[in-house]
């Protein structure tokens with residue numbers, strides 16, 4: 001069996017209302033429909049790995065509250081075939097997200113991190129014992145920075161490639177960059193990290209150059225419907241045209257799929273096409289985890 005992919009990150013329960021448009025501050029809109037579904041950037045990426053890597057295995061490391069949402073999260077991860085390694089916080093609630101989605105599929109998200117925000121390096125360390133077996137470690141930023149940093153250090157010592165999806169964007173400690181193999185911001189996150197307004201191929205290449213100068217060898221910047229720019233191929237990969245229903249977790253699907261493609265040693269061009277196909281399918285469906293496709297739905 002191929003080596004497992006480890007994902008360390010957040011789990012949330014997403015409460016989503018889909019309406020015609022997003023309300024303005026102070027405005028009430030009452031045309032929405034409601035969906036409650038599993039989410040959280042870390043758990044979404046783990047589910048993408050599990051559904052797209054049927055011959056492999058996914059291990060998920062995170063923290064939940066001692067509550068109904070925490071118990072449901074564990075059960076759902078197991079049902080996906082993921083090995084959950086969850087710390088339980090008796091003081092904090094499990095993570096939750098309130099999400100609004102408009103008719104074009106655009107969204108805004110407000111997250112109460114709860115237990116995700118107290119996942120400490122001391123709690124994570126014992127869960128990383130067998131990380132050296134992993135094909136890759138996938139990280140995001142809904143987890144405390146010191147825990148992200150420590151996981152990246154352990155992976156580097158074990159010779160395991162690290163992918164960081166820097167979402168939601170936060171300033172990164174300089175010592176984190178050289179521990180990464182890939183950084184995968186979207187255009188807004190790339191701008192926040194570098195100060196370069198990322199709008200097209202040229203500005204994406206400039207922002208990537210800044211990130212590489214800080215020590216990360218490979219940069220992949222996603223640009224929504226324009227596609228993504230990759231330092232390994234040196235070009236923009238145009239996105240597939242689809243009718244977007246809900247873009248929540250499109251980035252997570254992309255990242256999970258890309259990690260699978262790297263674990264399968266696909267050439268860069270194919271790895272990107274694979275991740276783009278998975279992400280494109282996810283935006284045609286509502287919800288975070290409900291929208292993530294399975295391997296048999298993809299062309300490779």
Ligand code: RIB
Pocket residue numbers: 010012013014038039040041044096097109111142248249250251252288
């Ligand atoms: O990336 C999408 C995710 O962001 C949602 O599932 C929500 O929980 C927030 O973490």
